[in-house]
Amino acid sequence: MKKLKDINNILILGSGTLGLRVGLASALNGYKVVIYDIDEKAFASAKKIHQQLLKILTKAGTYTLEQADLAIQNIRFTTNAKAAAKNADLLSESVTENLDIKKKVWQQFGALCPKKTIFTTNTSSLLPSLYAAETGRPEHFCAFHFHDVFYANVVDIMPNPKTESWMMPLLQDFGKSIQQTPVIVKKESPAYIFNAMLIALIGAAGALVTFDIGSIEDVDRSWMGNFKMSRGPFGIIDEIGLDTAWHVTSPNKDEKSKRFAALLKTYIDQGKLGRKTGEGFYVYPNPRFMEEDFI
Ligand SMILES: NC(=O)c1ccc[n+]([C@@H]2O[C@H](COP(=O)([O-])OP(=O)(O)OC[C@H]3O[C@@H](n4cnc5c(N)ncnc54)[C@H](O)[C@@H]3O)[C@@H](O)[C@H]2O)c1
Incomplete structure (x- = not known):
């Protein structure tokens, strides 16, 4: 059983979007961090994004400039x-x-890491028990799922059936x-807590449009006007990426999902993937829902 004082050295596997952020947040808060990747090219890009993030955060x-340097x-x-x-x-x-x-990397690091290392995975859509055995120590393995680390700073903690109970408070x-802000997912469940709610919201919004109950703008208008939110479900999909929403929706074979996946596909086929391509359901950088008279 370990306590927070036993945790000093953090190993991050993967220097991509999330790995570089978890590594930076750990280093900013005084931990010694090693970031491992198989692709050396990922490091140059991670270092560049670190500098950009540090500029924004300071x-x-x-964080202070001293913390950023450290x-x-x-x-x-x-x-x-x-x-x-x-x-x-x-x-x-x-x-x-x-x-x-995931299986390969956990077999590799399950064998390489000392006994003291506790193991966490940041998977978004795979159940950790699918590769818990590969770690060689499923009792010291737990999902620790971040959102975007700096802006959306909620982390899901989700044990697999063999995770020892002391791992969660640690x-x-x-x-x-x-x-x-940690939240505990008491047992393995796809999409953790926030993503499960988000998928339900987006699915409901999609059905309202594809069954011709409301327009895209009115669905967003309703959500924004009632909750005083800065964007509605379709504005949110534009941020996530229509391609990502399609990957989540298209495997489902129910009528609602099929219709919604087909709607997303019409946009994707035109290269409209959301904010990242300049257009999705809305056109950026000045989407209609941000105009003063939208609500
Ligand atoms: N992107 C997100 O918004 C987000 C949010 C929460 C969780 N996640 C999860 O985080 C994980 C990483 O996602 P990402 O978006 O950072 O991906 P990414 O594609 O940006 O980065 C993945 C990195 O892993 C490296 N890699 C591949 N095989 C490897 C190996 N065998 N050993 C070491 N490194 C290896 C790649 O070279 C790459 O640099 C995924 O499980 C994803 O579901 C992503």
Whole structure:
């Protein structure tokens, strides 16, 4: 059984979108961080994004310039798996969302890491028990799922059936120590807590449009006007990416999902994937829902 004081060295697997953020948040809060990736090219891009994030975070006063400097000194990048694993207290895995890749990487690091290392995975859509056995220590393995780390700073803690109970309070403490709001998902459940609610909201919004009950703008208008939110479900899908929404929706074979996937596909086929391509349901950088007279 471990306590927060036993956690000093953090190993991040995967230097992509999420790995670089979890690594930076850990380093900013005083942990020594090693970021491992198989692709050396990922490091240059991670370093660049670190600088951009630090600029935003120090400008906003979230962290000081001294903390930012220290964070950069606290992070080491490597493609050497053995060296990366050597002294890890907590491993946070953010490799590509693919079951075969996850299984391979956990077999590798399950064997390389010392006994003291506790294991966490950041998977969004796979149930951790699908690869818990590969870790070699399912009792010390738990999902620790971030959202975007700095803006959306909620972290889901979800045990697999074999996770020992002391892991949850430890991960709650660790999450708080890197400025996250931890929430416990009591048992394995697809999409954790927030994503499960979000998928239901987006599915309902899609059905209202595809069954011709309301227009895209009126669905968003209703949500925004009632909750005083800055965007509605379709504005949210534009942020997430219509392609990602399609990947989540298209495997489902019920009528609502089929219709919604078909709607998304008409936009995707025109290259309209949301904010990232300049257009989705709305046109950016000045989407209609941000205009004063929208509500
Ligand atoms: N992107 C998000 O918004 C988001 C949010 C929450 C959770 N996640 C989860 O985080 C994980 C990573 O997602 P991402 O968006 O950062 O992906 P990404 O594609 O940006 O990065 C993945 C990284 O993993 C590396 N990688 C692949 N195989 C590897 C291996 N065998 N060993 C080490 N590194 C390897 C790749 O080179 C790449 O740099 C996924 O499980 C995803 O579901 C993503």
